Amino acid sequence: MKNKRAIAMMAIAILFGLAAVVLASRWLLRQPAGSADRIVVAATDVNLGQRLTPDMLKLAEWPKDSLPKGAFSDVSMLTGRVLKNSILLGDPISEAKLAPAGTVGGLSALITEGKRAITVRVNDVIGVAGFALPGNYVDIIVSTQKERAPSDKGPEQSISKIVLEHILVLAVAQEVGRDETKPRVVNAVTLEVTPEQAENLDLARSVGSLSLALRNQVDPQDARTDGATKRSMLNEPLAEAAPASASAPKAVLSPVKLVIKAPVRQPDEPKRACVGVLNGVKVSQECF
Incomplete structure (x- = not known):
């Protein structure tokens, strides 16, 4: 009796399960087809600067509500185009x-429109020990001799000054890939600059030695410095200023007219008659 009851309960459970499957399948069939579209994605990893070929691309299903802006649906539209950013397998291709x-x-x-690429020779020290990689930003420091004023007769003074800031590294040596993070010691670094910055960089390269200072990629602040000299580095006091009298223009004295007065001649006194008087041993003179 108990076995029959258990079998009956199992049969009822199976029936309910089958009924649930049938109802769920009918409900799914009545639902509209999923809204998806086919767009072009990368069939392999592609580095920036490469020209696209059909074997690098493929079509893939992509939800319509999250289509990337500027996505393509035809592989032939991308053949021969050049990437300016590296992409990975499965990444959508957009304009x-x-x-x-x-x-x-x-x-x-x-190279961004309106800018130029200029290459600077570096070594393992100038190139920040190989950490200046494509996509990083650097500051340019020049070390040279400070020009003396015509009145300054002392020795020439050395100075180090940041001349360019927030400069993008386009390539190191002959490679432009930005996916590597390991340091690479190279002999040249290519930088993206404006035409004015290119002129300043070329002048700095000719008048002194250059160094690169690696900076944070999201740091927009400018470094406002006066440059470092031997005197400022050693905290030496500035030379005392010359006395004001030495540098001040001399006063021009106006000519002074001297008036010389002739001495006033006193009138001659009338002549008087005088006689000598002898009083004992004393002798005196009396005039009339």
Whole structure:
């Protein structure tokens, strides 16, 4: 009796389970098809500056409500375009990641409009021990001799000064990849600068030695410094200023007219008659 009751309960449970499956499948069939679209994504990892080929791309399903702005749905529209950002496998390709149409691949595709690329020779010290990698920002420091004033007869004074700030590193040596984080000691660094900055950098390179100072990529503050000299480094007091009388212009004295008065001649006294008087041993003179 107990076995029959258990079997009956199992049969009822199975029936309810089958009924739930049937109802769920009917409900799913009545739902509208999922809203998805096919867009072009990367079929492999692609570095910036490379020209796209069909074997680097593929179509993939992407939800319509989260389509990237500027996404493409046709692989042929991207053939020959140049990337200005590195992409990974499965990343969607959008217009924002591409250089302008007609751009030739290579470093020139990475340069922002209105800017220039200039290469600076570096070593393991100047190049911040190889940590100045593509995508990083650096400051340029020049060490040179400070010009003397014409009146200054002392020796030339050395000075180190930051001449350019927040400069983007486009490439190190002949590589423009930005995915590496390991330091690489190279002999040249290519920087992105404005035309005016390019002139200043070329002048700084010719008048002194250059150094790179690696900076935080999200730090926008400018370094307002007066430069470092031997005197400021050693905290030596400034030379005393010359006396004001030495540098002050001499006063011009106006000519003074001297008036010389002739001496006033006293009138001659009338002549008087005088006689000598002998009084004992004393002799005196009396005039009339």
